[in-house]
Amino acid sequence: MTRVNLHPLLTTQYPAPGVIRYQCAARILNHEQSCCVTFGGLRVDRMVAEQVLRCVRPHAIEAAIEAIENLQSTSDERVHQKALALEQARYEVDRAQRRYDVVDPAQRLVAAALERRWNEALKVQAQMEQELATLKTERPASVTATTKAELLALAEDLPCLWDHPSSSPQIKKRLLRTVLKDILATSEDKTIRLVLHWQGGGSYRTAI
Numbered sequence: 001m002t003r004v005n006l007h008p009l010l011t012t013q014y015p016a017p018g019v020i021r022y023q024c025a026a027r028i029l030n031h032e033q034s035c036c037v038t039f040g041g042l043r044v045d046r047m048v049a050e051q052v053l054r055c056v057r058p059h060a061i062e063a064a065i066e067a068i069e070n071l072q073s074t075s076d077e078r079v080h081q082k083a084l085a086l087e088q089a090r091y092e093v094d095r096a097q098r099r100y101d102v103v104d105p106a107q108r109l110v111a112a113a114l115e116r117r118w119n120e121a122l123k124v125q126a127q128m129e130q131e132l133a134t135l136k137t138e139r140p141a142s143v144t145a146t147t148k149a150e151l152l153a154l155a156e157d158l159p160c161l162w163d164h165p166s167s168s169p170q171i172k173k174r175l176l177r178t179v180l181k182d183i184l185a186t187s188e189d190k191t192i193r194l195v196l197h198w199q200g201g202g203s204y205r206t207a208i
Contacts, residue, residue: 010185012041020045022185037187043208044194049172051196051204052179053159061155065143075139082135086128093121
């Protein structure tokens, strides 16, 4: 099993102008070794581009925005619940301190027990504060109306931009790496099977 394009084990060959071939790097490192997989790149590149453009079309962008908003709503609820837990922890610290302050110092065993409870309450409070700070840091940023409009407009124009003669390969590669985690290729009975793994999870399978 070999990763396509996004993995260095599969190399890109240009045997003639306008011709692309992918093949495993083993053949280059050792010319006597048979190539585990090799295939033409034009059809593969076109197929990958079509799937990427399909995923970023307006409906897909809308679904992504909705998913982000749902994730943010869930995150906000977690932050709220953690804030309530921190408020309770602070109350427990205050109560433990008040109990310790009023105990008779002569009652050493009681004072020691109350001091331990106070320290334990302080530890819980510190833990709650750290967890709340982490949740706030990890909370996804909100998607503004302007950002939504820009994403939807981009999705509408992207197919034309992709096929435009002035669109650079570097921009296309950046988009592919943003959307795709990796591509796996296997060769079986002269059939090349491809599996596209998306960055957000899920996959797409096809054969050429």
